[in-house]
Amino acid sequence: MIKVAGRPESLTDKQMHYCPGCTHGIIHRLVAEVMDELGIREKTIGVAPVGCSVLAYEYFNCDMHEAAHGRAPAVATGIKRVLPDKVVFTYQGDGDLASIGTAEIVHAANRGEKITTIFVNNAIYGMTGGQMAPTTLLGQKATTAPYGRDAEKAGYPIRVSEMLSTLTGVAYIARVSVHNPQHIRKAKKAIKKAFETQLEGKGFSLVEVLSTCPTNWGLTPIEALKWLEENMIPYYPLGEFKTPEEVE
Amino acid sequence: MGERILMKGNEAIGEAAIKAGCRYFFGYPITPQNELPEYMSRRLPEVGGVFLQAESEVAAINMVYGAAGAGARVMTSSSSPGISLKMEGISYIAGADLPCVIVNIVRGGPGLGGIQPAQSDYFQATKGGGHGDYHMVVLAPSSIQEAVDLVMEAFDIADQYRVPVMVIGDGMIGQMMEPVEFKEPPKRDLPAKDWITDGCKGRKPNVINSLSLQPEKLEEMNWNRYKRYEKIKENEVKVETINMEDAEIALVAYGTTSRICFSAMETLREEGYKVGLIRPITLWPFPTETISKAADNVKAFLTVEMSTGQMVEDVRLAVNGKVPVHFYGRTGGMVPSPDEIIEQVKALGGGK
Numbered sequence: 188m189i190k191v192a193g194r195p196e197s198l199t200d201k202q203m204h205y206c207p208g209c210t211h212g213i214i215h216r217l218v219a220e221v222m223d224e225l226g227i228r229e230k231t232i233g234v235a236p237v238g239c240s241v242l243a244y245e246y247f248n249c250d251m252h253e254a255a256h257g258r259a260p261a262v263a264t265g266i267k268r269v270l271p272d273k274v275v276f277t278y279q280g281d282g283d284l285a286s287i288g289t290a291e292i293v294h295a296a297n298r299g300e301k302i303t304t305i306f307v308n309n310a311i312y313g314m315t316g317g318q319m320a321p322t323t324l325l326g327q328k329a330t331t332a333p334y335g336r337d338a339e340k341a342g343y344p345i346r347v348s349e350m351l352s353t354l355t356g357v358a359y360i361a362r363v364s365v366h367n368p369q370h371i372r373k374a375k376k377a378i379k380k381a382f383e384t385q386l387e388g389k390g391f392s393l394v395e396v397l398s399t400c401p402t403n404w405g406l407t408p409i410e411a412l413k414w415l416e417e418n419m420i421p422y423y424p425l426g427e428f429k430t431p432e433e434v435e
Numbered sequence: 436m437g438e439r440i441l442m443k444g445n446e447a448i449g450e451a452a453i454k455a456g457c458r459y460f461f462g463y464p465i466t467p468q469n470e471l472p473e474y475m476s477r478r479l480p481e482v483g484g485v486f487l488q489a490e491s492e493v494a495a496i497n498m499v500y501g502a503a504g505a506g507a508r509v510m511t512s513s514s515s516p517g518i519s520l521k522m523e524g525i526s527y528i529a530g531a532d533l534p535c536v537i538v539n540i541v542r543g544g545p546g547l548g549g550i551q552p553a554q555s556d557y558f559q560a561t562k563g564g565g566h567g568d569y570h571m572v573v574l575a576p577s578s579i580q581e582a583v584d585l586v587m588e589a590f591d592i593a594d595q596y597r598v599p600v601m602v603i604g605d606g607m608i609g610q611m612m613e614p615v616e617f618k619e620p621p622k623r624d625l626p627a628k629d630w631i632t633d634g635c636k637g638r639k640p641n642v643i644n645s646l647s648l649q650p651e652k653l654e655e656m657n658w659n660r661y662k663r664y665e666k667i668k669e670n671e672v673k674v675e676t677i678n679m680e681d682a683e684i685a686l687v688a689y690g691t692t693s694r695i696c697f698s699a700m701e702t703l704r705e706e707g708y709k710v711g712l713i714r715p716i717t718l719w720p721f722p723t724e725t726i727s728k729a730a731d732n733v734k735a736f737l738t739v740e741m742s743t744g745q746m747v748e749d750v751r752l753a754v755n756g757k758v759p760v761h762f763y764g765r766t767g768g769m770v771p772s773p774d775e776i777i778e779q780v781k782a783l784g785g786g787k
Contacts, residue, residue: 228635229634229635229636229637230634230636231634232505232632232633232634234501235644241646242646244642244644245642247640248640249634249635249640250632250633250634250635250640250641250642251632251640251641251642251643251644252501252504252632252642252643252644253531253642253643253644253645253646254497254500254501254527255497255523255524255527258493258494258497258500258524261489261493261494261495261497261498261500261501262497262498262500262501262504263501264487264494264498264501265459265461265497265498265499265500265501265502265503265504265505265509266501266502266504266505266632267501268459268485268487268498268502269459269485269501269502269505269506269507269509269633270505270633270634273633273634274634290490290491290493290494291490291493291494291497293490294489294490294494
């Protein structure tokens with residue numbers, strides 16, 4: 188029998204806690220496959236966030252350091268400054284990165300910290316039960332936006348990739364999605380490029396991954412994938428916003 | 436080493452940290468401790484270290500958290516309002532059992548307060564400050580020489596027990612100049628750092644974490660940490676007693692106020708008053724036993740602080756009602772004079 192697919196070495200065999208239809212599992216796997224392919228598992232330190240992926244330290248089979256809400260880029264900065272030859276990544280959701288940790292991500296990016304951030308954007312607070320996120324779309328309902336997000340009261344959904352790509356210290360920024368196999372393959376390519384950017388010492392790299400939250404969106408997993416494609420991608424366009432080639 | 440150099444408190448603290456092997460400093464400017472990060476920004480690159488001015492105190496302490504997890508000797512410094520911002524990170528560092536050194540050059544508060552010396556962060560330093568059941572070891576020097584000695588030892592204490600250690604001074608300690616000598620701290624048998632996250636080559640992955648969703652597990656972890664605190668209480672209490680053999684009034688003061696109390700005590704002794712001084716050097720663990728024993732022999736205590744009364748609560752707990760504990764405090768950045776203390780002691784009968 189020929190084995191055509193298996194669990195990446197960079198993932199543990201621990202069963203993940205994510206809700207049915209949530210795409211965190213896919214994104215974890217993509218990061219792990221990239222770590223395997225680059226052969227960096229034993230020199231990588233991951234920084235886990237607060238939020239749905241708070242238990243990421245149980246799933247990645249590498250050294251992991253838990254951070255407080257929003258502070259992962261600062262923690263990663265501390266690690267990378269001590270261990271410049273190692274690979275350091277943060278894995279953060281939208282509440283973590285785009286709200287409470289805005290200062291940390293902006294300044295880590297602006298310093299050109301040689302770290303990689305995987306930014307999972309599902310436009311809602313998942314772990315705390317479906318409250319509004321900075322990335323919640325206009326009109327989208329959340330437990331703290333029961334009438335739908337109103338720009339007059341809650342401002343506009345924040346486009347993190349576009350914002351960070353204006354910073355000089357940034358070497359690579361891309362936005363990808365995991366709503367179908369074709370885009371999952373593209374997402375993996377971007378994640379690989381982000382890690383390669385770090386390995387080449389070029390500066391800060393971030394991949395924003397559009398992700399689903401069927402539970403808090405109140406949709407079935409299939410409907411959620413469709414909702415992502417039809418509602419999120421028009422507001423959060425996919426693509427590379429800055430590449431290492433532009434930096435040179 | 437062996438040479439005496441005239442140095443400003445903040446700079447001497449920085450040099451002591453470097454001599455103790457600290458190679459990483461993450462901080463954010465705030466008066467009156469700015470000479471410390473400024474000194475580190477000059478010196479650390481010379482010794483192959485890293486100085487980084489963070490975007491905020493919150494980021495700075497989290498950089499410390501990351502660097503400590505990566506196995507480094509790392510320090511940050513700030514002053515009262517900045518330390519409040521660091522409290523989140525300090526709770527995480529304590530929860531993840533990581534060693535680091537935090538310098539607090541205390542200024543008047545609450546809120547923005549002022550920039551003059553104060554001792555009003557005693558509660559925050561010794562009773563938590565951040566959330567959860569945890570302690571920091573808190574060292575309170577009363578001279579620049581002692582600041583240097585304690586900073587050097589602080590790194591060893593942190594490594595030995597895997598706890599954050601706070602060195603607490605005030606604007607006076609930070610800003611004044613005194614001659615210092617950099618001496619080797621007493622040798623300690625430090626445990627290997629086999630828990631660090633520096634890449635899992637040749638071993639199983641390590642995780643640095645303070646999350647424990649099962650209450651039974653978290654309770655067990657908290658009690659285990661508490662046992663470590665009990666060991667610290669047994670081994671690490673530092674206190675100086677002066678003229679306590681025949682004292683009838685015991686002054687209790689730390690840091691800057693202990694120097695003023697010392698002057699007051701000398702004048703009072705010359706006039707025949709039986710006054711002694713108890714100077715806690717570790718604010719946590721607190722020298723409870725020394726004070727409790729003294730309570731069997733003195734008629735009264737007078738605690739002097741640059742606050743509205745914080746350490747006095749620990750003195751009262753230690754005295755446990757045996758004799759009266761009086762309090763004299765100045766606050767807002769006001770520094771008491773020896774005359775004020777002399778007046779207070781005389782009002783108590785003075786032990787003559």
